[in-house]
Amino acid sequence: MTYLDFNASAPMSDAVVDALSAAARVCGNPSSVHAYGRKARALVETARRDVAACIGAAPDQAIFTSGATEANAIALRRCGRSRVLVSAVEHDSVLKAVPGAERIPVLADGVVDLDQLRSMLADGGGGAVVSVMLANNETGVLQPLDTVVAIAREAGALVHCDAVQGPGRVPVDMAALGVDLMSLSAHKMGGPKGCGALIARDVALLGAETQGGGQERGLRGGTENLTGIAGFGAAAREVAGNLARMAGIGRLRDEMDTRVRALAGDAVIFGADAPRLPNTSCIALPGVTSEAQVMALDLAGVAVSAGSACSSGKITPSHVLTAMGAPAALAGSAIRVSLGPDTMVADIDAFVDAWARLAARVGRSAA
Amino acid sequence: MANETDNMPIYLDYQATTPVDERVLATMLPWFTEKFGNPHSRDHRHGWVAEEAVEEARGKVAALIGATAKEIVFTSGATESNNLAVKGVAEAAGDDRRHIVTCVTEHKCVLESCHRLEERGFEVTWLPVRPNGLIDLDAMSAAVTERTALVSIMAVNNEIGVIQPIAEIGRLCRERGAKFHTDAAQAVGKISLDVNAMNIDLLSISGHKLYGPKGIGVLYVRRRPRVRIVPQMDGGGQERGLRSGTVPTPLAVGLGEACAIAGTEMAGEADRLRMLRDRFLDRLREGVPDVHLNGDLEHRIAGNLNLSFPDIEGQDLMMRLTGLSVSTGSACSSAAVGPSHVLSALGVESRLLHNALRIGFGRFTTEDEVDRAAAMIVSAVRSQRSASQIYERA
Numbered sequence: 001m002t003y004l005d006f007n008a009s010a011p012m013s014d015a016v017v018d019a020l021s022a023a024a025r026v027c028g029n030p031s032s033v034h035a036y037g038r039k040a041r042a043l044v045e046t047a048r049r050d051v052a053a054c055i056g057a058a059p060d061q062a063i064f065t066s067g068a069t070e071a072n073a074i075a076l077r078r079c080g081r082s083r084v085l086v087s088a089v090e091h092d093s094v095l096k097a098v099p100g101a102e103r104i105p106v107l108a109d110g111v112v113d114l115d116q117l118r119s120m121l122a123d124g125g126g127g128a129v130v131s132v133m134l135a136n137n138e139t140g141v142l143q144p145l146d147t148v149v150a151i152a153r154e155a156g157a158l159v160h161c162d163a164v165q166g167p168g169r170v171p172v173d174m175a176a177l178g179v180d181l182m183s184l185s186a187h188k189m190g191g192p193k194g195c196g197a198l199i200a201r202d203v204a205l206l207g208a209e210t211q212g213g214g215q216e217r218g219l220r221g222g223t224e225n226l227t228g229i230a231g232f233g234a235a236a237r238e239v240a241g242n243l244a245r246m247a248g249i250g251r252l253r254d255e256m257d258t259r260v261r262a263l264a265g266d267a268v269i270f271g272a273d274a275p276r277l278p279n280t281s282c283i284a285l286p287g288v289t290s291e292a293q294v295m296a297l298d299l300a301g302v303a304v305s306a307g308s309a310c311s312s313g314k315i316t317p318s319h320v321l322t323a324m325g326a327p328a329a330l331a332g333s334a335i336r337v338s339l340g341p342d343t344m345v346a347d348i349d350a351f352v353d354a355w356a357r358l359a360a361r362v363g364r365s366a367a
Numbered sequence: 368m369a370n371e372t373d374n375m376p377i378y379l380d381y382q383a384t385t386p387v388d389e390r391v392l393a394t395m396l397p398w399f400t401e402k403f404g405n406p407h408s409r410d411h412r413h414g415w416v417a418e419e420a421v422e423e424a425r426g427k428v429a430a431l432i433g434a435t436a437k438e439i440v441f442t443s444g445a446t447e448s449n450n451l452a453v454k455g456v457a458e459a460a461g462d463d464r465r466h467i468v469t470c471v472t473e474h475k476c477v478l479e480s481c482h483r484l485e486e487r488g489f490e491v492t493w494l495p496v497r498p499n500g501l502i503d504l505d506a507m508s509a510a511v512t513e514r515t516a517l518v519s520i521m522a523v524n525n526e527i528g529v530i531q532p533i534a535e536i537g538r539l540c541r542e543r544g545a546k547f548h549t550d551a552a553q554a555v556g557k558i559s560l561d562v563n564a565m566n567i568d569l570l571s572i573s574g575h576k577l578y579g580p581k582g583i584g585v586l587y588v589r590r591r592p593r594v595r596i597v598p599q600m601d602g603g604g605q606e607r608g609l610r611s612g613t614v615p616t617p618l619a620v621g622l623g624e625a626c627a628i629a630g631t632e633m634a635g636e637a638d639r640l641r642m643l644r645d646r647f648l649d650r651l652r653e654g655v656p657d658v659h660l661n662g663d664l665e666h667r668i669a670g671n672l673n674l675s676f677p678d679i680e681g682q683d684l685m686m687r688l689t690g691l692s693v694s695t696g697s698a699c700s701s702a703a704v705g706p707s708h709v710l711s712a713l714g715v716e717s718r719l720l721h722n723a724l725r726i727g728f729g730r731f732t733t734e735d736e737v738d739r740a741a742a743m744i745v746s747a748v749r750s751q752r753s754a755s756q757i758y759e760r761a
Contacts, residue, residue, distance in 0.1 A: 092603050
């Protein structure tokens with residue numbers, strides 16, 4: 001089986017599994033003051049240091065959550081700003097975090113429309129928070145966050161960045177980017193599911209979303225997910241190593257794109273002209289539904305997806321591709337191929353061979 | 368409890384958290400490694416097998432409390448479950464039901480959620496408890512009206528282990544048309560619960576309190592008659608839209624296995640723990656006759672004691688008990704200084720309020736550990752008393 005759905009979930013390395021298995025055998029509650037509790041607390045704080053460090057932040061800026069969905073909810077609902085602007089290609093957990101959030105459109109290449117953002121903030125952004133993701137989960141398109149931050153800062157708005165697809169694929173430095181809030185997900189970067197983090201330039205910006213025992217500096221009640229956090233920390237320690245392999249992965253992806261285009265002249269690769277993550281390609285084969293392609297590929301032993309994992313199985317076309325101006329039929333014929341740090345040439349060959357047979361069956365020939 | 372290699376103290380804090388049962392861990396590990404798919408990926412086998420595993424776990428959780436799988440919502444833990452239940456039901460209730468009933472000895476996450484609702488204009492009745500820690504059903508009956516949206520009463524208290532009359536409360540709520548939520552984090556896997564027999568509408572479960580992993584919990588939400596609830600976390604629409612976010616497959620599988628084990632072993636385990644607890648209490652009373660038990664002994668889970676030692680300074684006592692991991696109250700408030708809100712609510716007199724120890728026994732507690740722990744406490748209390756007598760005489 002060839003797995004090319006790393007943007008949905010990434011497998012964990014032995015080091016990560018070792019870290020979380022060891023943590024599963026530590027029985028203390030991190031809030032307990034006795035020896036067992038202190039041992040658990042030490043695991044949490046080591047992980048906090050390493051997770052923060054992987055995006056250039058300090059440990060006291062990081063709040064552990066149950067995942068990016070919760071981190072996004074806290075960021076947008078509890079940052080003290082009542083006006084919320086979100087890019088049209090954000091993940092559902094950002095789009096739906098606050099009812100009535102205003103949508104910032106994107107251009108055809110998937111990049112946020114900076115002129116529109118400027119005019120939306122023209123009448124003052126002092127009461128606003130702007131949420132723009134680092135990289136899109138479906139297309140891999142990278143957003144010009146430095147410019148987003150400059151525009152927002154000028155208007156007095158805060159900036160939140162859902163960066164779940166970033167670490168280990170592109171360099172992420174929160175301070176250099178200048179964003180105020182950043183969400184991370186452990187399982188998108190080689191850690192376990194059920195754990196995420198919200199990193200804040202200043203946690204005093206935030207209020208609590210989940211009331212409880214006062215954990216995570218009162219911002220997020222609930223006993224810490226010890227195995228998840230320990231695994232998250234271990235995954236964070238592998239970010240630099242994974243990043244170093246991304247140049248090669250980017251070349252593999254580019255080669256895959258070239259071969260796909262050569263097999264079907266009308267294939268569309270969304271966001272190909274914009275800066276993209278090196279591991280992601282969103283490929284449409286007009287006239288063949290996403291589901292049919294995904295199933296044919298699955299039968300051939302290649303796992304890809306028809307869009308984001310949470311919405312896979314849904315019939316509505318991708319809101320991301322729609323926002324980029326793709327007609328429903330074209331959006332409905334797209335698949336997402338996402339590579340991991342260990343993806344090999346043979347994996348890409350397996351995908352391209354299976355895709356070539358599929359394209360040939362529907363009468364495509366080389367351009 | 369067997370410790371790895373290091374010389375750790377005896378662990379008697381099973382209400383703070385429980386170790387992950389090795390059998391549970393064994394079922395979890397494959398889902399961390401080779402079976403890593405996202406359970407919401409409908410497009411390939413990696414996703415399908417993960418989804419099947421989550422659904423199997425959902426069935427195991429449901430079976431333990433007499434529910435159906437569709438009524439089980441996975442969350443990040445009991446705190447999130449309690450927040451979702453209390454705020455979610457209140458927000459979904461009509462304008463004619465703007466009243467909540469809870470109890471002063473609830474866990475902080477329920478109390479704080481109710482405070483949040485109070486700030487938003489809901490009326491909240493904070494029921495007291497009797498000196499034994501149990502709810503007064505007459506007071507409850509007087510408080511619950513046709514205007515009550517939700518009654519939230521915990522099944523088992525986390526500090527004193529007392530078991531509330533859940534079936535009676537459930538019957539009362541059903542009669543009055545109020546929804547009944549119970550925080551059962553300390554009860555599930557310890558005592559038998561049946562959501563239908565007890566008329567429970569919503570029930571919170573914590574993985575790490577029943578030998579499962581931390582970071583996973585459940586909210587049971589009744590489907591017939593349907594409980595309406597407003598989600599507190601939006602996003603990918605997982606868990607029937609009630610709780611967005613990727614379900615962590617290994618943690619869900621672990622919780623399912625923990626529930627399955629509890630279902631078969633619960634009764635025998637309770638008998639064993641009751642024997643250990645009584646043995647411990649006997650030894651302690653031989654050495655310290657004036658030890659005081661906080662909370663009812665009869666209506667109590669087998670694995671909990673909460674004891675006060677007259678005229679002893681609690682912090683000093685803890686400092687002498689270096690070979691023992693117990694707590695002075697709930698884990699979340701371990702670092703807090705004030706007296707326990709639970710013991711205060713019981714009306715525990717002040718000379719007993721600041722020296723309470725919560726002692727929790729569990730699956731891996733041995734007879735030898737219980738004997739050594741009792742001896743340590745007896746010796747610590749005696750030496751502290753003789754030290755203070757010397758001090759007073761001087």
